[in-house]
Amino acid sequence: MSRxxxxxxxxxxxxxxxxxxxxxxxxxxEGIGLRWRPFxxxxxxxxxxxxxxxxxxxxxxxxxxxxxxxxxxxxxxFKSIPDYPVDPEGLANRVAVLAAEEGWCxxxxxxxxxxxxxxxxxxxxxxxxxxxxxxxxxxxxSTISRANGETIRSRYDSETEHAKQLGIFGSPTFVCDTEIxxxxxxxxxxxxxxxxxxx
Amino acid sequence: MSRxxxxxxxxxxxxxxxxxxxxxxxxxxEGIGLRWRPFxxxxxxxxxxxxxxxxxxxxxxxxxxxxxxxxxxxxxxFKSIPDYPVDPEGLANRVAVLAAEEGWCxxxxxxxxxxxxxxxxxxxxxxxxxxxxxxxxxxxxSTISRANGETIRSRYDSETEHAKQLGIFGSPTFVCDTEIxxxxxxxxxxxxxxxxxxx
Numbered sequence: 317m318s319r320x321x322x323x324x325x326x327x328x329x330x331x332x333x334x335x336x337x338x339x340x341x342x343x344x345x346e347g348i349g350l351r352w353r354p355f356x357x358x359x360x361x362x363x364x365x366x367x368x369x370x371x372x373x374x375x376x377x378x379x380x381x382x383x384x385x386x387x388x389x390x391x392x393x394f395k396s397i398p399d400y401p402v403d404p405e406g407l408a409n410r411v412a413v414l415a416a417e418e419g420w421c422x423x424x425x426x427x428x429x430x431x432x433x434x435x436x437x438x439x440x441x442x443x444x445x446x447x448x449x450x451x452x453x454x455x456x457x458s459t460i461s462r463a464n465g466e467t468i469r470s471r472y473d474s475e476t477e478h479a480k481q482l483g484i485f486g487s488p489t490f491v492c493d494t495e496i497x498x499x500x501x502x503x504x505x506x507x508x509x510x511x512x513x514x515x
Numbered sequence: 516m517s518r519x520x521x522x523x524x525x526x527x528x529x530x531x532x533x534x535x536x537x538x539x540x541x542x543x544x545e546g547i548g549l550r551w552r553p554f555x556x557x558x559x560x561x562x563x564x565x566x567x568x569x570x571x572x573x574x575x576x577x578x579x580x581x582x583x584x585x586x587x588x589x590x591x592x593f594k595s596i597p598d599y600p601v602d603p604e605g606l607a608n609r610v611a612v613l614a615a616e617e618g619w620c621x622x623x624x625x626x627x628x629x630x631x632x633x634x635x636x637x638x639x640x641x642x643x644x645x646x647x648x649x650x651x652x653x654x655x656x657s658t659i660s661r662a663n664g665e666t667i668r669s670r671y672d673s674e675t676e677h678a679k680q681l682g683i684f685g686s687p688t689f690v691c692d693t694e695i696x697x698x699x700x701x702x703x704x705x706x707x708x709x710x711x712x713x714x
Contacts, residue, residue, distance in 0.1 A: 364573055366571055372564065372684075374682055375565060377682065378682060385708075483577060485574050496577065498577060
């Protein structure tokens with residue numbers, strides 16, 4: 317059975333900030349492969365009328381406080397609440413799809429979240445994205461052009477459809493075979509599941 | 516500072532099944548007092564338009580699977596998905612308020628959840644409630660009569676209002692001073708918080 321976990325995520329999800337900063341190291345330490353799979357969770361959530369924070373200020377306020385406390389617990393920096401929601405055009409996520417195909421998704425996702433959470437540079441803002449891609453050693457024009465092309469758009473759509481077929485409705489979600497674990501706080505459950513499948 | 520945690524809960528919440536079966540023992544072991552405080556979370560959720568499962572079958576299906584896996588993890592029995600939602604009149608919860616005042620809330624809550632989850636006897640069904648109260652050594656007529664009286668109704672309302680003022684919007688929620696922790700899966704965070712406040 318599986319020695320791998322699929323890490324389905326959406327840049328724009330808040331708790332995914334914690335996951336991009338902690339799960340790779342733990343998975344590597346445990347000998348579990350981690351496949352980074354960006355998908356369009358917002359499309360699924362809107363389709364399923366699943367809008368956990370729209371018009372729910374009490375729950376939204378709690379979410380940020382909980383995220384801040386969890387970041388503290390994990391030793392992940394947190395300064396203040398950044399702009400939210402972000403990436404209306406989906407560009408940040410399509411670049412993530414390209415990065416996943418080319419093997420630089422972890423660095424890209426961490427840099428994107430760091431700039432968003434610590435400097436309030438919204439993912440998907442083209443000007444900031446160009447700067448960040450340069451810092452990562454990527455050619456901004458070529459990268460953005462491919463992220464806007466049909467191949468990557470189609471891959472983003474098919475990954476989203478695949479996630480939906482698995483019953484995924486939120487980000488992050490960790491998948492082991494057909495078992496899905498939703499939320500950064502279920503990563504440990506997913507790891508235990510994957511390890512128990514190895515035997 | 517606080518050596519106590521407030522355990523705000525609603526009989527009818529699904530994940531609260533896990534909490535009523537596990538948190539008292541852990542808190543006692545750690546020397547943290549636990550105050551059982553039933554409240555009307557459903558009223559708060561409806562007021563805040565927070566309906567996490569209504570019309571969301573994908574999320575609902577996942578919730579039950581996640582709950583089943585978590586029960587397995589904690590060694591808490593789980594047989595099959597019971598009837599849900601329950602206690603339309605609020606009787607099961609008003610009995611819990613009375614039980615909390617008289618000191619038998621933990622046994623009552625555990626028995627109620629056990630019968631609901633393992634035998635599909637819905638909380639708040641008067642006939643079953645009478646049988647269960649008898650098993651707990653309580654007089655059914657007197658107990659139900661007091662649970663339906665003005666004193667307990669008013670107490671239930673004021674506890675609900677107090678929860679709302681604290682920013683509580685779900686069950687279970689653990690409270691340490693003014694810090695709130697929502698979800699059975701945040702009990703450990705709440706415990707750590709309470710312990711750090713002792714120093």
